Amino acid sequence: MSVLSWNRKQPLVLDASGSAAHLVSRRYAWGVFAMVFALALTDYIDRQIIVSTFPYLKKEWGLSDTALGALMSVVSITIAVCALPAARLADRWGRVKSVAAMGGLWSIATIGCALSGNYAQLLASRALLGTGEAGYGPAGGALLAGYFPQRLRATVMSAFQAAGPLGAVLGVLLGGVMTVHWGWRVTLGAFGVPGLLLALVFRRVRDYRTPAVAAGADRTAAPPAAQAGGIGLRATLRELSRTRTATWCYLGGALNLMVLSTVYTWLPAYLGRAYGLTADKAGAKAALVILAGFFGAIASGYLADRWAATRPRRRLLVPTGLALVTAALLCTAFGALAPGGLQFGLVLAAGFPLAAALGTAPAVVVDVVPPSLRATAIGMVVLVQNLFGLAVGPVLTGWLSDAFGLRTALGVMPLFCVGGAVALWLASRTYERDLANVAAAASR
Template sequence: MSATRILLLFLAINIINYVDRQVISGVFPLLKDHFTLSDAQLGLLGTAFMITYSLTAIPFGAWSDRWLPHKVAAIGVGIWSLATVSSALAWSFGSLFFFRALVGVGEAAYVSTAGTILSNAYPEHKRSAVLGLFNLGMPIGGALGVVLGGWIGVTYGWQWAFVLVGLPGLILGHFAFRLPLPRVEPAEKRPRFHLREIGQLLRNRPYFYTALGYAGISFAFGAIVLWVPTFFERSMGYSLADATMLSGALQVGAGLLGAPIGGWVGDFWQKRNPRGRLYTLVLSMLLSAAFLWAGLLLGSLVCFFFSAFFMLWHVGVASAVIFDVTDRSVWNTASAVAMFLMHALGDIPSPVIVGWISDRTSLFTAFSLLPISMLLASLFFYMASRTLGIQKREAL
């Protein structure tokens, strides 16, 4: 199968991935009323899948390095799709938390393998651009999830929102399982997984700082995507339907422009400087933080758009950096460890923290603190660029 067809299939799966992930954001007000939940509990529902996602990403990544990554990915798609449909059966906060947590198991199998499959299918000099196109699933799928969740939930009930968005993944997972892709390296030549592989990765300073930078992005982005429809409803006076449509439109527009432009800038800069992708991340996080603060102070949708635009520069570039600074033989494991750190320090705690602050002050106050994590991300990416330069000089 051609590389383009592989990209299109995995882009479609990634869109469904984020639809299923973010559909809950569109039905937050409905769930709050149905189960009588606090904002902190809503935040927990938003991060339920991230907990299992983080805990299972490393085992799935190690397994993928030793078997066929596309089949591991396909199994993951099937698991999360069934879990999304099952969320419609929830009868309590605890049962809904369980089903959403099961979504994370499937996503871990998929996300820890998909980037590696595409990086093997395309040459290195196209890596940021290809991963940027693949990660268009984030803004497109995330926006669709919010919009569809809100529209289906208001029209037919929140249960149908989970059912209708969960079914397409089962079909796409079948196609992924049947991909005629060979092993990159015969499985019998790969040693058994040892925990020291993780230790070796964490001692790789450019990799470690990149993962921390990823976590800083995740902290802000995860909370914003999950809470922004509710923020527009409460703080800016929109109806739920209008708030979900507006947040979806902003995310799609910023993503369709930001993800490919960020990937192009990262590749262009990398050709002229071996730390170009890292410098791209440093710049984009600074600009995103500045525009978010401006948007909050001025109540400006234009500033919110540019904050999202620069935020979404990272989606292909940060993934490419992970592959740039690690050995090909451990790419799946490296992706999984980075995903674990990203979520454990990022979008697992942030929606709950935002909900906790909102319960005690306001959602506006909680949002005003989020740019701090973007500034920290920019600092960590800068440290990664510095240590990468030292590492390269030591290797000479």
Template sequence: MDIHCTQPASCGSNAVMATSRKYAWIVFALTFGLLLSDYMSRQVLNAVFPLLKQAWGLSDTQLGSLSGVVALMVGLLTFPLSVLADRWGRVRSLVLMASLWSLATLGCAVATSYGEMLVARACVGLGEAAYGSVGIALILSIFPSHMRSTLTGAFMAGGAFGSVLGMALGGFVAVHFGWRASFGAMAIFGIVLVIAYRLVVSDKRIAARYADVQSTAQQHAAGMRTNLRTLLAGLFSTISVVCAYVGSGVQLFIMGAVIAWMPSFLNRYYAMPADKAAAGAAVFVLLGGIGMVGCGVVTDRICRNAPSRKWLTALAYCLISLVLLSIGFRLQPGALQLVLLGAGILVVAGTSGPAGAMVANLTPPAIHASAFATLTLANNLLGLAPGPLVTGAIADRIGLSGALQLIPFVSVAAMLAFAIGRSRYARDLDRIDTLRGRAAKQPI
């Protein structure tokens, strides 16, 4: 027996651990940076909505489709591309994805018509489709398990922070240098990060530093490939996990609509020029990102000794956002309206943390990457993709203000899903624990 396995680590192994930990944080920083580029490229469009509408005479439905097509592509492709990334290599896949969305964003800068812009935006969505699920799977594989909640919350909130940068910087550049320059700036930022990522991070370096983790991940991936039926059974094994997917996606319908249309709302009803409207909207998006982190922290504190309470916190966030946003959008433009809207947006995406925790609790650890890909699919197909498009279609008929007054009531459907999930959670968790116990007793 090797007695060193039970002894304190030597100075040499401490040095190796310190080096691995430092490299893990470098990987996190670069992966997070590309996530910022992801959402900067996605949301810069919203900052130039007023300029595009004026330049090409587009309807609100067309503008909404340019925003929604990205989320639609993400929703359709995140799961299959996540599975392919496990086959081909996560780091290589991330580099390819980031290269594609950066070049597609450059294509947006040279588009000469709505049709060309729509194709370029679809390619942006193709590049971004699996980045979130593959990126978080890579990050979680190289950090200790006790840091998963913190890392997941920070990574998910990065989308909001990237949206802030994309809208604020995009609006500033558009006013001073034209809307094409806004897309160009986002593309250059992404290309520079891709080069840095390719030079520093590779699948071989990850495998060399975290051999045990990579071996386990490969075994899980192999099992998933050889038994698709088992994978799907694990992803949709209970009613409560399906409710978590649905509730999260439906609630993000509101977030997607508000992110896309807030610059136009401020431009039309507060007479703000495009750059100031984009900067003002960026503040609201920043509140949404802060709320995702803050609501996650609050949920963990409240539910530390009773995980089932996470369903109640999700219901509370839905109800609070419904009340604040529905009242806020009905008020006349002014300080009170902005305060209520800011408070509503602070909690509107607060369901992301509880929903993610429920998905993790209700699916086997071996398929968590696929589970988060499924959650991403639901978030995009049910929420982020249709939100801007539906809002634009309604706005063409009753005006943007009227459309935004109706959108918060989508929370009622999310609340219904979370309520059903809560009612089934205890028995579903018992069923999963029983199945896991039986699997553990099976001979290896």
């Protein structure tokens, strides 16, 4: 059955386990996944492609490394600020409508980046791009969480989140080539139109209804708008933060993403400065590291699901261990080795475990909240991980680079992965209890 052929006038209804997968064909569910993934891919290309233009912007407008890092951080800041309102809108208005609207907004902002006449205009366009992206992850993640059973959620969410590393790969790789041949303006605006077209097509995907939060309530009577809309913001925040598992996952994911955003943003510039590579060649080498993250995100999510089959807390022990491996590899590469083959080899090896928490942490958060609050819960993940992770990494690294040099900055930042590992380990200690509490509430 084609994804585009389903009648959207009769929404799906989730069962007590929070899954609608048994009500649709496997082909339909994976078709929806493909569309969500494709739109997310344009999102991350639009976000990441600017790093290949850093040498040109630095030369044309005389920008410092701090100012360049801010062009990445401002996206994460606006995502963090808008994440919860946009996620609540998705729970009230519907996930499909929210995904389409957000995709259209960030695509328009992407075109605005290409038309910027100065740094302030470019910074504002990047902020608008982040506003559009704010609701996409929560709405898309909540939609997928309903289409697939719990036993596959870490795998599916990790594959969805892997659009980030893959989009970053394409952004850095294509951005380097396009900037050399057509300039930075064409590079920044190139993927705006494809994003708009995908957003329009996405309107034909079918949304679903969710069960009520309150025990004993009619689980099929009201759509998500009524379910989520009946809970105030303060009560919603209490509901999302009352489980220790979710709280530690928010923090652990943010600390790991601080390091990921640092590497993905500054590695092309480091390769250009330390290795003397042109933008396209530096982009190609950096793309290998990010591509390793793409495979690492999917593989770690699959491994987490498989290892958790007999003991659920093991789902979080996988990203815990891989975060420690990432810190060891990157600190050694930039802190103890000079530029060369061995240094780059360690950085490339670190690319695989670097993205291990991308899908696993949000999947665990989804597991320990009521189904009708999933989009809002993922919105909280987006808020914390962007504000305290993705927003901090690029600009903090830029500041450290201006003060001590880029190599020193890249050698210090991976230490945040150690903090991320501790947080995820603490989350693993309460995960099974919180998971049982949600299952008990759903069965009443």
